[in-house]
Amino acid sequence: MAMEARHAILFESVRIGPKTLPNRFYQVPHATGFGSIKPRTQAAFRGMKAEGGWGGVCVEYAPVSTDSEETPAVSAEIWDDVDTANLRLTADAIHAHGALAGIELFHGGAYSVNGASRGTRIAPSTRGAEMIWGAGAREMSLDDIGRVQRDFVTAAVRARDAGYDIVYVYGAHGYLLTQFLSTATNHRTDGYGGSLAHRARFHLETVEAVREAVGDECAIATRMCIDGRDSLPGVYIDEMLEVVAWLDPIVDLFDVNVGAWPEDSGTSRYFEEGHQRPWVMRVREATGKPIVGVGRYTSPDLMASIIRSGAVDLIGAARPAIADPFLPRKIEQGRYGDIRECTGSNICILKEETFAHVGCVQNPTAGEEYRRGWHPEEVPPIDRPDRAALVVGAGPAGMECALTLARRGLAAVHLIDEQDQVGGHLRWTRQLPTMGDWGRIIDWRAIQLDQHPAIEIITSRRMSADDVMDYGADIVVIATGSHWAGDGSQPATDVRISGAEHALTPEQVMSGARPPAGRTVVVYDTEGYYVGPGIAELLVLEGCDVHLVTSHPVISPVSDGTLEGDVLRRHLHEAGIRMHAGVTLSAIDEAGARGETSLAEPWSLPECSVVLVTHRLPDDALARELRDRGATVHVVGDALLPSMVSEAVFDGHRLARELDGPHPDYPLAYRRERPGRAD
């Protein structure tokens, strides 16, 4: 394999101020939840991207002042010598592979949380305290302005001392610098408010001061939202381009994106690859300096074409670099089919938003580099490779497990599924409206499995316990997935729905047992994620009159964590789906569906059919029977515990990694970073 010539442009070096990026692949700053709390986890996570070929690798936002403190989110505080030492671990890990290390100096202004510091939020102008716990901000005095600018400089010096090559002044996403720029939040009448020049002054002065302090040794970058639709109103694209032009002489790299985070990190359900291009392309009008833009790029052709267009100089990535840290190397080596393409599911963001450890649907090793010692491209050789493994069930967990076992050197891995295709539940969930790109999870694995000589895939074969026993495999893994409970149970409310036998499950809808067109249908979603809305949209497209009902306070609360909630609900509304939140269903019969609101008032809908999207139960009968017969079997994925697909993939991967351990069904201990330990 060799790289296509047209992609060579991606591997040109790019000069930014006093530094040179070895290529055009650039992992932009993005949150991980590691920051000040997990410095070694961060170092291994970022270092892996450098190893995978990203020429520039940045850590997440680094608050410069204690009144910009992010608890419960974790940021990279850069306030004292301990912070400097901890951040140096990451810079060193990035440098070990020849990449440049970047750090994004930050002040949140009125959007600071201060959940730990209890600091008083500051902003260009007084902001009223609307939510009593996420209160407003006080107007900055000139003394405050000078102090925060000094904090930026002090932090920049620390960043330089920690070894960072690229120092950002963060002016995007509605934070302090944008608050100065926006007429909606800046009502000052002094030299920092009013005209555009005055509103941009804080940004320009801060960049200038940072450049003065470290510009000889570090490249100076700034991040800006360019679309005129930032989290704050009152920031317009023509004005932004003017500010870019003013910044041009003192900035070495412009990192540009659209402002509203749900669009900047838009999911594949609602935003296509490169969706930011119409905005980002405008920046070249205002500067000749290097520009980096993002857009969930995974296609080398698209990347090369936008570089060639001259619009940007670097391909920025956050999520695609999580899904595949080795994306650049794979392009360079012409291993295009090996690229784990980001699905744009935003499971990584859901995890960060819920303050969990980061994870990825495509890359089960993401975030596990330090604490479990996992490498995305390397696996340790397995003990006794002459063994044969049988994996029953070719959904995400089974596919990942089989693949990892084979990569570890097992002589024979048989992956068997009763369906005529591999993919498990993703075979049908990828067919729900907007869900197409999720299919990449199984497509990538199908390609990898096909290519591996030790793997044999057998479809359309249902395995009984006898069959498994007779098969004679040394290692048996059960990955038989789960099914939607249509029995009327709904664990969180403990209300049992009577007459559930009249209802359909999601699988029944997808397999063709659809309610007749024009008929009123209640889709009752207590799961709270994408299947309920997906089924609802499918049925409305087929002509049904659809009511989406949920016991949760809002429709699809999980989608709020993936940044999709608002767009999803508007999308459903525009599609004509009527939504009812806070309703617990209790009965289905010929007269319709009945239940109760969260205020204990009766709720009902006459003459409707019902689809129950309540919860899933494991398909574990085969595993149970085998265990009852004394067989040693391992169970992974939804057959063990129905969960998100990221966890199913992780689970299949973990078992394959830890199969040689003393008790492979119990995960090995992972390393935890805490005070009192420095290993």
Added chain:
Amino acid sequence: MAMEARHAILFESVRIGPKTLPNRFYQVPHATGFGSIKPRTQAAFRGMKAEGGWGGVCVEYAPVSTDSEETPAVSAEIWDDVDTANLRLTADAIHAHGALAGIELFHGGAYSVNGASRGTRIAPSTRGAEMIWGAGAREMSLDDIGRVQRDFVTAAVRARDAGYDIVYVYGAHGYLLTQFLSTATNHRTDGYGGSLAHRARFHLETVEAVREAVGDECAIATRMCIDGRDSLPGVYIDEMLEVVAWLDPIVDLFDVNVGAWPEDSGTSRYFEEGHQRPWVMRVREATGKPIVGVGRYTSPDLMASIIRSGAVDLIGAARPAIADPFLPRKIEQGRYGDIRECTGSNICILKEETFAHVGCVQNPTAGEEYRRGWHPEEVPPIDRPDRAALVVGAGPAGMECALTLARRGLAAVHLIDEQDQVGGHLRWTRQLPTMGDWGRIIDWRAIQLDQHPAIEIITSRRMSADDVMDYGADIVVIATGSHWAGDGSQPATDVRISGAEHALTPEQVMSGARPPAGRTVVVYDTEGYYVGPGIAELLVLEGCDVHLVTSHPVISPVSDGTLEGDVLRRHLHEAGIRMHAGVTLSAIDEAGARGETSLAEPWSLPECSVVLVTHRLPDDALARELRDRGATVHVVGDALLPSMVSEAVFDGHRLARELDGPHPDYPLAYRRERPGRAD
């Protein structure tokens, strides 16, 4: 001052197994958010309670297994030697003051989060995965049961080695042991399911195993929900008493409470002091062993009477011990008026629920013992005590600041308010329905201020800038509070409400400018806490037809963090208030109120008056004028930034503590616990 003789019973020692509690004051296990992440913060926080006279002091829940992992909440993981060493800091701090140290060994079962560990949740029986990210649980095998019991024993040995005197097996609040006990969650057909004896077996065996391992050296405690209304259905009080009787021979201390957390930690708005007594009193029927119960006790008379009744042996406390770590010492010394009584606001819980650093409306030093070095009863002497201070504004921040300045030894502190009473906004918010106990915040301070010889309180005096300049004080603190914006602005939505001049503010309602009875009133609440619902309830009591409208997805989202959301909304519904969530108001005129739903549909209500509970703005005109004249003034509390009352009190306290610093308006750095540092 001397203790009343009838309270002496509270200071009797109590034998629990091999240990003796020095008195009957017992700080039960409760979460803090410190746990494994902030071991020194925990040690100082718990040690302070021992110093204040609590005879038993416990740390929070300590998970024994990685499949019971609590991220994003912080627990006291007890899995390795680093954990043991870190937990020893707290045991040592408790022992330094002669108290016993307790630790609550825990497994969450199906309620585990596993946000960091990615472990597979386990439970007695399979639990469906209803919310895809807070998924279900797999059924425990006999192997799992044995393994978890061994984990409890291993953790108990670690706890003993770390110096803990009391080792809990946690069987309450719906966690793993309760999941075994409940017929709703335990469908096993083996020896751990079915009959009560089988369902209680896991609990009994675990206690027995822990006792076997450490029972000679440690007292064995167990925590149980006794009310038959635990977070899980299917646990009945008669059965619980039977289980208590079975546990009696092997348990040294029963820690009992009601099960549903919103009731167990019930706020003063809906639950009175001692509200758990009807349930807790039943336990004595089943055991002669020591019993501890909670109920937000702050009245020494009530405490002594329930001890004398024989129902319980120890006065348990979580919140009252946060509000006043020195509650026992103050009783012992007869300093009854000095007790900072818990208000039952649950701000401490709101902070924990939002993963912020703990805080308290009454005790500004709570959680600040280590990181800022603050002691609730001691303040360092101030530099140049011969100075005089003028504090303008006698709300919570001004009162706290004046009091702390005087306690630091300042010769004269004048506290001046334009109203005829001290208390600031709490003068009227305490009059809202259910809010009475919040008055304790200002009542306690009023008593303390009255008693202090250096403090002079002057009411009914409005201070102009001239007045302040003429006053000639060496130190000037402005604490003039805030007012509700009635101008139609609503920061979070950036929609300006036209016709706001037709609306009333909360102060106008409270000062008598009420809408006529019988008239339809919209209370538009974008703040999202208690003022909107309070005004709505007040108006409905006065005969108005009230619609409570909010732009938030639910009514009063902040109340969900204080555990009040469900009870509040039901209470409002029962009071006849109609609630509309997700509606953003945009116009008020003679025809009524108009706005838009979150789905961009029009919303309107004809012929109504409107109360705007949107946000507060600082009353900072005096401070601005003084600064414009070149005066040095410090601004605290809502006059600086309107926020929760806990933050106003903290702010006033902080300024008084740090007044001698180089720039007292900027908080001094606080100590952060991180990897790489062990100071």
